[in-house]
Amino acid sequence: MIQLTTATKLEKQIAKARTMKPRVRVNCFGSYTVTNKQTGATYSVECLKQDGKRYAHCSCEAGERGRAGYHVAAAVAAHIQLASLRNEASH
Numbered sequence: 815m816i817q818l819t820t821a822t823k824l825e826k827q828i829a830k831a832r833t834m835k836p837r838v839r840v841n842c843f844g845s846y847t848v849t850n851k852q853t854g855a856t857y858s859v860e861c862l863k864q865d866g867k868r869y870a871h872c873s874c875e876a877g878e879r880g881r882a883g884y885h886v887a888a889a890v891a892a893h894i895q896l897a898s899l900r901n902e903a904s905h
């Protein structure tokens with residue numbers, strides 16, 4: 815599990831995600847499939863909240879070692895967007 819603290823920690827990966835432009839498919843809220851368009855490789859990324867802390871997990875090698883890569887950054891971006899849409903819908 816990767817704990818997501820500040821956005822600045824993910825900044826580098828977010829920048830990389832912008833260059834790589836992976837495809838993010840939403841399986842359900844908190845579960846995403848990220849596809850590397852160049853290689854066609856897919857990774858599953860989970861985002862969850864526990865005790866007020868945000869965590870993510872990626873099925874790639876770096877993710878298994880607890881490091882956030884651009885897959886996580888791309889999925890987290892989609893997750894945040896989805897979460898804000900949900901909040902708006904509940905108001």
Ligand SMILES: [Zn+2]
Pocket residue numbers: 857872873874875876877883884885886
């Ligand atoms: Zn990954």
